[in-house]
Amino acid sequence: MPLPDDRMPNRGQVLAYPEAVLLFNPVEDQFKGEVDDKYQYSDESQDIRVHGWICEDLVTGFWQITPSYEFRAGGPNKQFLTSHVGPTTLAMFTSAHYSGEELIPKFADGEPWKKVLGPVFMYVNSLPKGKDPRLLWDDAKEKMIEEVQSWPYSFPASEDFPKANERATFVGRLFVHDRYLEDVKVPAKGAFVGLAIPGEVGSWQRDCKGYQFWTQTDQEGRFVITNVHPGSYNLYGWVNGYIGDFKHDTLVNLTIGDDIDVGDLLFEPPRDGPTLWEIGEPERTAKEFFVPDPNPKYINRLYVNHPDKFRQYGLWERYAELYPHGDLVYTVNVSDYRKDWFFAHVTRKVGNGYNGSTWQVKFKLDIVDPKAVYKLRLALASATNAELEV
Numbered sequence: 001m002p003l004p005d006d007r008m009p010n011r012g013q014v015l016a017y018p019e020a021v022l023l024f025n026p027v028e029d030q031f032k033g034e035v036d037d038k039y040q041y042s043d044e045s046q047d048i049r050v051h052g053w054i055c056e057d058l059v060t061g062f063w064q065i066t067p068s069y070e071f072r073a074g075g076p077n078k079q080f081l082t083s084h085v086g087p088t089t090l091a092m093f094t095s096a097h098y099s100g101e102e103l104i105p106k107f108a109d110g111e112p113w114k115k116v117l118g119p120v121f122m123y124v125n126s127l128p129k130g131k132d133p134r135l136l137w138d139d140a141k142e143k144m145i146e147e148v149q150s151w152p153y154s155f156p157a158s159e160d161f162p163k164a165n166e167r168a169t170f171v172g173r174l175f176v177h178d179r180y181l182e183d184v185k186v187p188a189k190g191a192f193v194g195l196a197i198p199g200e201v202g203s204w205q206r207d208c209k210g211y212q213f214w215t216q217t218d219q220e221g222r223f224v225i226t227n228v229h230p231g232s233y234n235l236y237g238w239v240n241g242y243i244g245d246f247k248h249d250t251l252v253n254l255t256i257g258d259d260i261d262v263g264d265l266l267f268e269p270p271r272d273g274p275t276l277w278e279i280g281e282p283e284r285t286a287k288e289f290f291v292p293d294p295n296p297k298y299i300n301r302l303y304v305n306h307p308d309k310f311r312q313y314g315l316w317e318r319y320a321e322l323y324p325h326g327d328l329v330y331t332v333n334v335s336d337y338r339k340d341w342f343f344a345h346v347t348r349k350v351g352n353g354y355n356g357s358t359w360q361v362k363f364k365l366d367i368v369d370p371k372a373v374y375k376l377r378l379a380l381a382s383a384t385n386a387e388l389e390v
Contacts, residue, residue, distance in 0.1 A: 001036075001053070002027075002031045002034070003085075004086055006036065006085075007036065007085060011024070015035065015314075019038045020035055020036070020037040020313055021037070022035055022298065023035070035298045036300075038081055038085065039311070040300055041082050041084070042079050042081050042097075043082060044078070045074065045077065045079070046076035046214070049066055049144050049148070050063055050064070050065045050066075051083065051089070054133045055133075058126070059128065059131055059133050060124065060126045060136070061123075061124065061126070061136035061137070061139070062089070062124055063125070064121070065123055065140070065143060065147050066091070066120050066121070067120075067121065067144075067148045068148070068152070068227070069212075069214075070211050070212060071116060072212075073103050073105075074094075074205060074208065075194065075196070075204045075205055075207070075212055075214065076212075076214045078098070079098040081095070091120045093117045098382060102206045103206065103208050114160060115160075115209065116160050123143050125139050151227060152167065162229055162256075165256075166256050166257075167226075167227045167229060168230060168254040168256070168257065168258035168259070169225065170224075170225045170252065170258075170260050171224045171225070171259075172193075172235075172263060172264070173217075173222045173223070173263070173264050173265065174191055174193060174221045174237060174265050175187055175264060175267070176188040176191070176221075176242055176266070176269070178242060178269050178271065179268075180273070180274045188239045188267060189217060189219045191217045191221070191223075191238065191240070191246075192237055193214070193215060193216070193217060193225070193235065193236070193237040193246075194214035194215070194236055194237065195214075195225055195233035195235055195236075196234060197209070197210035197211075198232060198251060200247075201247045202245040204236045213227070213228045230256050231253075231254060232252065232254075233252045234247055235247070235248035235265075237267065239267060240281075240283040241281060243282040246267040270377070272375050273372075276363075276374075277332040277333070277363055279337045280337050280341065282379040284379075285381050286343040287310075287343075289338065289342065289343040290338060290339050290340065292318040292342075293312075294309075294313065294315060294318070295318060298312070298313045298314045300312060300313065310343060310344075315343075316344065316346040317349055319342055319344075319357070320349050327357045327358050327359050328340070328341065328342060328357075328360065329359075329360045330360065330362070331362045332362065333363075345359065378390070
C-alpha cells in the first residue's frame with residue numbers, strides 16, 4: 001500500500017473527493033500514477049473475515065480476524081471499509097457507506113438499547129528473514145478458520161454476550177416454487193437464510209440495531225443457523241436467480257439451549273405472469289453487466305484483471321466517455337447485457353456539473369392482451385441518495 005506521506009500535497013493530488021488521491025510523486029516509485037482511495041479497500045460483510053498487511057523487511061504480518069458478523073448492520077452483503085492508508089485497520093460495525101443514513105442507528109428520547117459489538121481478534125505472525133512473506137497470509141487464513149470454529153468466545157465477561165451453551169440452533173429446509181418456471185417446488189440450493197429482528201419483507205437490509213445470524217443452504221436446501229442469541233426473530237432469505245425476498249410468516253422465538261427444526265419452508269417469488277423479457281440476473285450484484293476499464297490516468301493496479309474491477313476510481317465518468325452522443329438504448333433479443341448494459345445507472349458529467357441520464361429499453365410483443373396488466377419489476381443491487389424515474 002502507499003504511505004501516508006504519499007497523500008501530502010507535494011506527492012498526491014486530491015481528485016473528486018478527499019479520500020481519492022492521484023500519486024504523482026510517491027515515496028516508492030511503484031505507486032507513481034496510481035490512485036489511492038479508501039473505498040477500494042471494501043468488501044461485503046460476509047467476506048470480511050481476515051484482512052491486514054505484510055511487512056517484507058521484517059517478514060511480519062498484522063491481521064484483523066472477525067470470526068462472526070452477527071453484530072454488523074445490514075446483513076451479509078452490506079459493504080464495509082476494511083482499511084485506510086496509513087496503514088489503519090478498521091473494524092466496522094455499522095456505516096452509512098454504500099447505503100445511506102438509514103443504516104445509522106437513531107434513538108427516541110429514553111429508548112433503551114444495548115448491543116455487544118465484537119470482539120474481533122488481532123493476530124500477529126512472523127517468519128525468519130528470507131522466507132516467502134506470502135506464507136504469512138496462508139497462516140492468517142488458517143488462523144481465521146480456527147477462530148470461526150471457536151466462536152462464540154468464552155472469555156467475554158458481559159452478561160449480554162451469550163456463551164455457547166446459552167445460545168440456540170435453528171434448522172430447516174427451504175424450497176422455491178416459481179410456477180412459471182417449474183411445475184413443482186425445488187430445493188433452494190445456495191440460498192441465503194438468516195434470522196434478524198422482526199420487520200417487513202427485506203427489512204433486514206436496513207437493520208442496524210439488532211443482531212443477525214445468516215447461513216447458506218446446501219444442495220438440498222437445508223440450513224443450520226447456529227449460535228443464535230435467545231430472542232424473537234423473523235426468518236428472512238433470498239434465492240439467487242429469483243426476484244424478491246423471502247420471509248417466514250411465523251415469528252421465531254428462541255430460548256437458551258433451543259434446537260428447533262422448523263421443517264420445510266416454501267418461497268414463492270412475486271409473480272403476475274410469465275416473463276416476457278429480462279435484462280441481467282436477480283442475484284444482488286451487477287457483476288454480469290458491462291464494467292469498463294478505468295481511465296489509464298486513474299488506475300490502481302490492485303484491480304487490474306480482478307473480479308472486483310468495478311472498484312477502480314472514476315468509472316462513473318467513463319459512462320460519458322464511452323457514450324458521448326447519447327444514453328443507452330437496449331433492444332431486447334438483439335443487445336447483450338454483458339456488453340451493452342452499463343453496470344451502474346450514473347449521471348453524465350457536463351462541464352462542472354452532472355445531468356441525469358435516460359436509458360431506453362426497446363422491445364416488441366407479438367401478442368398484447370389489452371385487458372391484461374403488465375408489470376415491470378426492478379431489482380436494485382444497491383442504492384444511493386438519487387432519484388429514479390421510470
